[in-house]
Amino acid sequence: MKLQVSRRQRATPYTPRVEALGVSGFSVVNHTILPKGFGRPLVEDYWHLKNHVQLWDVGCQRQVELRGPDAARLTQLMTPRDLRQAQAGQCLYAPIIDENSGMLNDPVILKLADDHFWLSISDSDLLLWAKGLAFGMGLDVAVDEPDVWPLAVQGPKSDDLVARVFGERVRDIRFFRFERCDFEGHPLVVARSGFSKQGGFEIYVDDFALGTAVWDALWQAGEGLEIAVGGPNLIERIEGGLLSYGNEMTRQNNPLECGLAQYCQLDGSLDTIGMQALTAIAQQGHAREIRGLIFDGDPCPACQYPWPLSSAGQRVGCVTSAIWSPRFEQNVALAMLERDCWHAGTAVSVACSDGSMRSGIVTDLPMEVE
Amino acid sequence: MKLQVSRRQRATPYTPRVEALGVSGFSVVNHTILPKGFGRPLVEDYWHLKNHVQLWDVGCQRQVELRGPDAARLTQLMTPRDLRQAQAGQCLYAPIIDENSGMLNDPVILKLADDHFWLSISDSDLLLWAKGLAFGMGLDVAVDEPDVWPLAVQGPKSDDLVARVFGERVRDIRFFRFERCDFEGHPLVVARSGFSKQGGFEIYVDDFALGTAVWDALWQAGEGLEIAVGGPNLIERIEGGLLSYGNEMTRQNNPLECGLAQYCQLDGSLDTIGMQALTAIAQQGHAREIRGLIFDGDPCPACQYPWPLSSAGQRVGCVTSAIWSPRFEQNVALAMLERDCWHAGTAVSVACSDGSMRSGIVTDLPMEVE
Numbered sequence: 001m002k003l004q005v006s007r008r009q010r011a012t013p014y015t016p017r018v019e020a021l022g023v024s025g026f027s028v029v030n031h032t033i034l035p036k037g038f039g040r041p042l043v044e045d046y047w048h049l050k051n052h053v054q055l056w057d058v059g060c061q062r063q064v065e066l067r068g069p070d071a072a073r074l075t076q077l078m079t080p081r082d083l084r085q086a087q088a089g090q091c092l093y094a095p096i097i098d099e100n101s102g103m104l105n106d107p108v109i110l111k112l113a114d115d116h117f118w119l120s121i122s123d124s125d126l127l128l129w130a131k132g133l134a135f136g137m138g139l140d141v142a143v144d145e146p147d148v149w150p151l152a153v154q155g156p157k158s159d160d161l162v163a164r165v166f167g168e169r170v171r172d173i174r175f176f177r178f179e180r181c182d183f184e185g186h187p188l189v190v191a192r193s194g195f196s197k198q199g200g201f202e203i204y205v206d207d208f209a210l211g212t213a214v215w216d217a218l219w220q221a222g223e224g225l226e227i228a229v230g231g232p233n234l235i236e237r238i239e240g241g242l243l244s245y246g247n248e249m250t251r252q253n254n255p256l257e258c259g260l261a262q263y264c265q266l267d268g269s270l271d272t273i274g275m276q277a278l279t280a281i282a283q284q285g286h287a288r289e290i291r292g293l294i295f296d297g298d299p300c301p302a303c304q305y306p307w308p309l310s311s312a313g314q315r316v317g318c319v320t321s322a323i324w325s326p327r328f329e330q331n332v333a334l335a336m337l338e339r340d341c342w343h344a345g346t347a348v349s350v351a352c353s354d355g356s357m358r359s360g361i362v363t364d365l366p367m368e369v370e
Numbered sequence: 371m372k373l374q375v376s377r378r379q380r381a382t383p384y385t386p387r388v389e390a391l392g393v394s395g396f397s398v399v400n401h402t403i404l405p406k407g408f409g410r411p412l413v414e415d416y417w418h419l420k421n422h423v424q425l426w427d428v429g430c431q432r433q434v435e436l437r438g439p440d441a442a443r444l445t446q447l448m449t450p451r452d453l454r455q456a457q458a459g460q461c462l463y464a465p466i467i468d469e470n471s472g473m474l475n476d477p478v479i480l481k482l483a484d485d486h487f488w489l490s491i492s493d494s495d496l497l498l499w500a501k502g503l504a505f506g507m508g509l510d511v512a513v514d515e516p517d518v519w520p521l522a523v524q525g526p527k528s529d530d531l532v533a534r535v536f537g538e539r540v541r542d543i544r545f546f547r548f549e550r551c552d553f554e555g556h557p558l559v560v561a562r563s564g565f566s567k568q569g570g571f572e573i574y575v576d577d578f579a580l581g582t583a584v585w586d587a588l589w590q591a592g593e594g595l596e597i598a599v600g601g602p603n604l605i606e607r608i609e610g611g612l613l614s615y616g617n618e619m620t621r622q623n624n625p626l627e628c629g630l631a632q633y634c635q636l637d638g639s640l641d642t643i644g645m646q647a648l649t650a651i652a653q654q655g656h657a658r659e660i661r662g663l664i665f666d667g668d669p670c671p672a673c674q675y676p677w678p679l680s681s682a683g684q685r686v687g688c689v690t691s692a693i694w695s696p697r698f699e700q701n702v703a704l705a706m707l708e709r710d711c712w713h714a715g716t717a718v719s720v721a722c723s724d725g726s727m728r729s730g731i732v733t734d735l736p737m738e739v740e
Contacts, residue, residue: 002372002373002394002395002396002407003372003373003395003396003397004395004396004397004406004407004604004672005672005674006397006614006616006617006672006673006674006691007616007617007673007674007675007676007690007691008397008493008614008615008616008617009397009398009616011674011675015674024372025372025373025374026372026373026374027373027374027376027378027379028379028398031493031494031616036374037372037374098501098505099501099505104498123378123401124401124495124498125494125495125498126498128474128494128495128496128498128499128502129498129499129501129502130502131468131469131499131502132498132499132500132501132502132503132504132505132506133502133505133506134502134506135468135469135502135503135506135643136502136503136504136505136506136507137506234374244376244378245378246376246377246378246379246401247376247377247378273505302374302375302376303376303377304375304376304377304381304385305377305381306377320377321376321377
């Protein structure tokens with residue numbers, strides 16, 4: 001099926017470049033195009049990502065900017081992650097929950113200053129939740145979407161590439177930290193982060209008009225590094241246990257089910273919406289949790305609806321994302337599993353959407369090759 | 371570009387049917403697939419829609435359900451349209467605005483009961499705005515997305531088709547009214563409404579599992595009526611002056627700019643968020659407004675970015691949606707025009723994204739063939 005282009009499905013500053021490079025597959029995230037395929041088999045993209053360096057148009061990772069005297073308070077109201085010790089220059093992956101502790105988003109929060117945050121969001125209009133809370137609670141905070149268009153550099157040669165454009169100092173940026181690095185007189189936020197497990201950076205280009213110049217500088221600097229254009233890779237994402245909001249989890253799931261207990265401060269010291277509901281779930285013990293799954297048979301189709309998982313005739317969960325893995329030479333998946341079956345090594349049956357029943361084994365995340 | 375299928379870009383109950391019928395083009399609306407093309411030229415779809423009857427999968431028109439003692443209050447807080455006299459059984463097109471009177475959505479509100487509303491939304495997560503306000507203001511209202519999947523029947527033969535399935539009484543449903551009509555024991559909301567100017571109905575199927583049965587009943591009843599599968603048609607939409615949130619307007623626009631003054635009660639009697647900002651704009655006079663535009667030259671490309679409009683060397687607005695019209699044998703567009711140039715008959719120049727400059731004439735909406 002072809003995308004019908006319109007203003008509503010927003011282009012990014014990098015769209016002309018990815019079009020020139022032959023983009024063939026995409027998603028829509030936050031009303032913005034996310035390029036994901038370039039006419040090569042996904043397996044080729046996968047090995048390239050694990051061995052070289054890729055440039056990704058992730059402009060769809062829109063920012064929700066909170067700024068003002070109540071910015072820190074509103075941010076903490078939205079997440080059970082303890083932000084009290086967070087420092088400017090830090091990136092913090094954080095579940096965002098509603099009053100029932102249902103997941104609304106799972107952004108990376110960039111703390112720019114004590115009264116200034118960017119929430120780099122996954123696929124939901126978190127801006128509207130933040131604006132509704134701010135208005136309804138009478139908070140003194142400006143909530144807006146700034147003119148910021150992330151560009152990702154991912155893969156083992158990322159340090160070499162980004163150092164060529166932004167200077168050697170980027171090598172010293174620690175994981176999930178950012179610094180402002182000069183690009184032709186513009187100080188840009190450069191963070192060591194990204195939606196793969198292969199290492200790399202995200203560059204927060206804060207001016208649409210500057211986008212192609214940053215893209216071109218990185219692309220040209222990639223000569224000799226076997227740079228390629230790419231995008232989030234489903235095989236690598238599943239093996240690495242990276243979750244995708246709307247796929248692995250929805251508002252029907254709480255952060256404990258999503259395996260995000262480490263980002264939940266439940267000691268009663270935080271003023272967070274949904275904390276009461278979340279604490280109650282924690283005390284009772286959550287009923288299901290996300291795990292990896294390896295299953296047999298031919299390369300599986302794309303997972304458009306959750307596929308039922310069963311054990312001894314009982315429904316025990318569902319697959320939410322799945323694909324053939326060249327590394328495991330089996331299918332790999334992310335799945336939501338009931339408590340009795342969430343331990344690594346448990347055998348389950350997968351009712352695949354092509355009508356086949358497959359044999360699967362639960363794994364921890366990220367998946368490890370033995 | 372091909373869509374990469376996943377759970378996040380939700381299928382509807384009708385997806386298996388539109389796939390079997392050869393869907394070839396689509397949009398993504400509210401994290402849900404909207405089928406828009408079926409391998410035929412859009413012009414063919416256009417004439418068919420104007421002469422026969424089409425079945426559209428508009429499951430992407432998700433509902434925001436407000437239910438409870440404060441449901442009416444919250445609904446009125448969100449829109450400047452006066453809902454005080456609204457009756458159960460009524461559909462009400464309504465701008466939804468934020469505290470600055472910026473457009474957040476333009477749903478059709480279905481009043482099911484005095485304490486029960488569905489907002490049938492365009493493309494933004496209005497659920498999060500409503501939830502944020504309800505929580506922040508401490509309102510006694512449940513806000514949720516119900517299991518409702520609209521299916522549209524559009525075109526001049528819609529009455530004949532829908533009467534065959536839901537009974538002759540549907541012919542008496544007035545424009546923008548709905549009734550509950552029986553389908554195999556299920557009372558379904560059937561509204562005389564839809565995203566075309568060719569007449570028709572929207573059926574609010576309130577059970578995913580029932581979807582294919584309703585689709586099949588309508589499809590089979592269409593024998594002899596030249597029924598076809600279709601979707602919102604850009605040519606017909608532009609000529610008819612139907613606005614699309616995200617295309618013609620964003621949060622940067624107020625309802626007066628969108629030509630929605632008739633849906634704004636500005637006498638100070640409503641308790642609506644953003645009313646103060648909206649009233650101030652109205653007193654000053656809004657600076658721009660949406661109009662039609664007819665312009666010359668070859669069939670234009672799709673409008674992915676707003677195209678600048680100029681007059682006597684001055685920037686006077688932008689095109690937001692455009693396409694070739696077989697009826698006018700020229701290109702037609704929706705455009706946001708500055709006050710000095712918004713009168714029908716004004717000549718402007720269009721800077722098209724293919725690099726060409728075209729001559730255009732401003733029109734009223736809907737566009738009339740002379």
